[in-house]
Amino acid sequence: MKIVHIVRQFYPSVGGLEDYVLNLAKEQRSAGHEVVVMTLNSDFQTGKQLVEHEEHQGIKVLRLPWKGSKRYPICKPDPALLNQMDLVHVHAVDFFIDYISLLKRLGRITSPLILCTHGGFFHTKKNQWIKKLFFNVITRWTLGSVDAVVCNSSNDYSVFAPISRRAQLVNNGIRVKKFGPGTPSGSAPANDLVYLGRFSENKRLPWLIEQFAKIEHPPGHLKVIGRSKTGDAAELISLVKRLGCEEKVKLIFDVEDDEIASHIVNSKFTVSASEYEGFGLGVVELMSYGLVPFLSEEPLSFKDFVDDSGVGRIFNITSSNFKAEYDLLVGDWSPAAAVGAASYANQFSWITVAEEIFNVYETTLENSVRAYR
Structure with missing residues (x-):
């Protein structure tokens, strides 16, 4: 299976979203799938410009130019490239999902489209009324052409289920003891x-x-x-x-x-x-x-x-x-x-979570085939 993960920040940027995409991509690659990560061509944390093509831990990385705000970066992936993929998996609710969903609605993208919510955009109380208006109008419309909405927590599910019948809960994955074993001091913690x-x-x-x-x-x-x-x-x-x-x-x-x-x-x-x-x-x-x-x-x-x-x-x-x-x-x-x-x-190990995500993929592909017939 050919899978593209689309996320605004990836390696060398460090964070929960970046970790999620990396670990899911690694599990999928280990299972024999062809995986590409598509991301922006600069690191928000350092401001550094990044190379267009790179391979990180065996995963192909394609970086694209962008403009606008870091909160809602404008970046337009090539529809022809996305249509070469069996699945397009977008991470977080930002311009990427709004734009790709629009292209799908217009018939320019035919590959099944998956969204992982990652908390949406309600992390702070700033501009809440604008966010809620955007969510209930634009995001609701966007999700209408998304084939599966993967909610990464019970909180996300409670937020997204009312505006998408395709919402389903698959809790986040973690790397167990991701920083290594550590060195005990010899006394009790x-x-x-x-x-x-x-x-x-x-x-x-x-x-x-x-x-x-x-x-x-x-x-x-x-x-x-x-x-x-x-x-x-x-x-x-x-x-x-x-x-x-x-x-x-x-x-x-x-x-x-x-x-x-x-x-x-x-x-x-x-x-x-x-x-x-x-x-x-x-x-x-x-x-x-x-x-x-x-x-x-x-x-x-x-x-x-x-x-x-x-x-x-x-x-x-x-x-x-x-x-x-x-x-x-x-x-x-x-x-x-x-x-x-x-x-x-x-229970949140990546082996378990990757299996649940793959089940979402299989169901989505089966539904797409039935809809085409």
């Missing part, structure tokens, strides 16, 4: 909270740091780990200095995987105060190491992680229960809780 991911606004890292800084003599540290180019790292550095909490909060930027893994295996908990998530990939990746989740209550997937795993705690952003919940989290920890977190995460 500390009561540290680890945040790992982007520093974007919806993650509410300043709030998280402020809440942790208020705790007198906390039983552990808050470790914030990520790439400095994924948000305002300078703001976080300034905030920690202003609050005088350098001994409580550790900012760990731009380090290699083995160092990240060592921080993880010497900690007990993963934390996120995010207000919106398409899924929460970073949380489940850390749970695969046995880190127990400590999460904000707003993303539906976060509640699922705690409820379905049977471990961890939820805190409320608007109340003052962060410290109380952290104390209960520490008191509840046990080796069995760590095992429970890891066991829960294993």
Whole structure:
């Protein structure tokens, strides 16, 4: 089968969306399929211009020129190239899916079209009324010519199912212990909270740091780990200095995987105060190491992680229960809780998720053949 994945950012850019496409493409290539990733020709994180053709981990990468905003980049793939593919799989709700769906509606693209939602575009509360209007008019119209809508979380399904009868839930995939085994310090893991991911606004890292800084003599540290180019790292550095909490909060930027893994295996908990998530990939990746989740209550997937795993705690952003919940989290920890977190995460392994995605492909192709007849 010939499959093209279309996504606005890919290697060398780093993030959850990029990881998803890479791991799905690798599984599909291992299964014997011909896979191409089509993406934009610049890295949003560095501003660097990228070469048109490249191969990354055995996957062909085709990069295209674009213009406009990074939030809604204008890029027009060649319909003739897309029609050479058995399946066109678009990732995220942006110009790509709107444009390709229009071409499909006009009969210029004949290949079946799949969309993965990846949280849509509601990650922040900015311009919500405009987003909702766009979603209920343009996105609803776009999905009318999409053959299958793969929702990457229960939250996404609740959002997309009302506007598409082709919506179906296939939870995100993770690489189990993706950063490597790590090096234990020799003693028991500390009561540290680890945040790992982007520093974007919806993650509410300043709030998280402020809440942790208020705790007198906390039983552990808050470790914030990520790439400095994924948000305002300078703001976080300034905030920690202003609050005088350098001994409580550790900012760990731009380090290699083995160092990240060592921080993880010497900690007990993963934390996120995010207000919106398409899924929460970073949380489940850390749970695969046995880190127990400590999460904000707003993303539906976060509640699922705690409820379905049977471990961890939820805190409320608007109340003052962060410290109380952290104390209960520490008191509840046990080796069995760590095992429970890891066991829960294993169900999201890429082998399982890739099989579910392929089932969507097969059903879509069968429906396309029947419609043609």
